[in-house]
Amino acid sequence: MLSGVSVVCFAGSxxxxxxxxxxxxxxxxxxxxxxxxxxxxxxxxxxxxxxxxKAIKTSGxxxxxxxxxxxxxxxxxxVAYLYLVYYHPRTPFGLFLLPLALGLIAVGWFVAGDVPFxxxxxxxxxGIIHGTSVxxxxxxxxxxxxxxxxxxxxxxxxxxxxxPGSGLQLPSLEWLERVNSRAMVLALLMLMIGVGSGMLxxxxxxxPAAGRMPWSDPVVLGSFVLLGWLVVAVAAGKLYKPARTxxxxxxxxxxxxxxxxxxxxxxxxxxxxxxxxxxxxQQSFIEQDR
Numbered sequence: 001m002l003s004g005v006s007v008v009c010f011a012g013s014x015x016x017x018x019x020x021x022x023x024x025x026x027x028x029x030x031x032x033x034x035x036x037x038x039x040x041x042x043x044x045x046x047x048x049x050x051x052x053x054k055a056i057k058t059s060g061x062x063x064x065x066x067x068x069x070x071x072x073x074x075x076x077x078x079v080a081y082l083y084l085v086y087y088h089p090r091t092p093f094g095l096f097l098l099p100l101a102l103g104l105i106a107v108g109w110f111v112a113g114d115v116p117f118x119x120x121x122x123x124x125x126x127g128i129i130h131g132t133s134v135x136x137x138x139x140x141x142x143x144x145x146x147x148x149x150x151x152x153x154x155x156x157x158x159x160x161x162x163x164p165g166s167g168l169q170l171p172s173l174e175w176l177e178r179v180n181s182r183a184m185v186l187a188l189l190m191l192m193i194g195v196g197s198g199m200l201x202x203x204x205x206x207x208p209a210a211g212r213m214p215w216s217d218p219v220v221l222g223s224f225v226l227l228g229w230l231v232v233a234v235a236a237g238k239l240y241k242p243a244r245t246x247x248x249x250x251x252x253x254x255x256x257x258x259x260x261x262x263x264x265x266x267x268x269x270x271x272x273x274x275x276x277x278x279x280x281x282q283q284s285f286i287e288q289d290r
Contacts, residue, residue: 010050011105013043014078014098021094033089037082040094044078051075055200063126063200065115070108077101079189087182123204126197133194134223137187141260144183144253151176151250180249181237184256188230195227222263229259 017039020032051071055063063072081097154173171179198220214220233252 007050007105007109010043010047011102013039013046014102014105017043018094018098018102021092021098024092033085036094037085040078040082040085040098044075044082047071047075047078055203066112067108067114070104070112074101074104074108076193077104083185083189123201126200126204130194130197130201133190133197137190137194137226138260138264140183140187140190141253141256144180144187145257147176147179147183148250148253148257151180177249180253184230184234184237184249184253187256188227188234191223191227191230195223198223218266219263222266226256226259226263230256 017036020036020039023029023032051063051068054068063069077097078101081093081101084091084093084097150171151173154171154176158173233256237249237252
């Protein structure tokens with residue numbers, strides 16, 4: 001099924017979305033916004049399926065050629081476009097982002113080479129992406145947690161009618177709500193990139209001696225649990241209106257912080273190949289052999 005997905009499928013969907021964006025300059029429509037999101041989302045699904053199929057079927061290093069990197073960069077632009085359009089539906093971001101994404105796809109298909117990089121450089125590149133995105137996930141969760149604590153403090157101050165100029169000067173509740181909500185979305189996007197790049201690293205490092213990570217590793221399982229929770233939390237915030245404002249969004253970010261702490265504890269305290277005790281023992285064995 002995935003083998004039937006071609007570049008024309010998602011490029012065509014993005015082109016239709018761009019045409020709808022251009023039509024904003026000509027006339028008004030009540031259904032255009034939904035159509036733009038629908039075509040862009042459908043293109044993103046096909047785009048994701050295309051990249052996944054290419055990654056598992058390639059004979060060389062997965063998603064490491066010049067063409068692959070163009071397609072991956074275009075995928076990231078579309079994700080950013082959907083995010084921005086959802087939060088700012090009246091701003092024509094597509095007039096600027098969709099041509100760039102289509103340009104990357106065109107360059108990747110007609111100009112860039114399709115020869116995969118050698119295994120070692122590709123592993124290093126995807127390792128950097130994996131580590132950076134996971135670190136940004138933690139930062140986003142921590143920012144949301146800090147904003148949640150500030151929300152609780154500001155709510156308490158207003159409830160007890162403290163004077164505006166007394167005590168700690170905290171942002172407004174509305175601003176803190178927005179930070180909470182967007183920090184969760186950012187954490188979800190970064191962790192999706194982190195999990196995806198980690199899966200690609202496993203495909204690159206097919207030999208267990210080269211550092212392949214077992215899927216049963218506690219940190220891998222913890223990452224999937226955190227990813228599942230963030231999906232549920234973000235979906236609840238989008239689909240369940242009361243969860244978008246007030247203490248509910250704060251509770252969601254605090255729960256995300258708890259999940260993050262659990263994942264970090266699993267990495268540091270449990271027997272795992274992703275660092276922690278097992279990695280320390282392996283390093284000590286190497287030093288002893290020397």
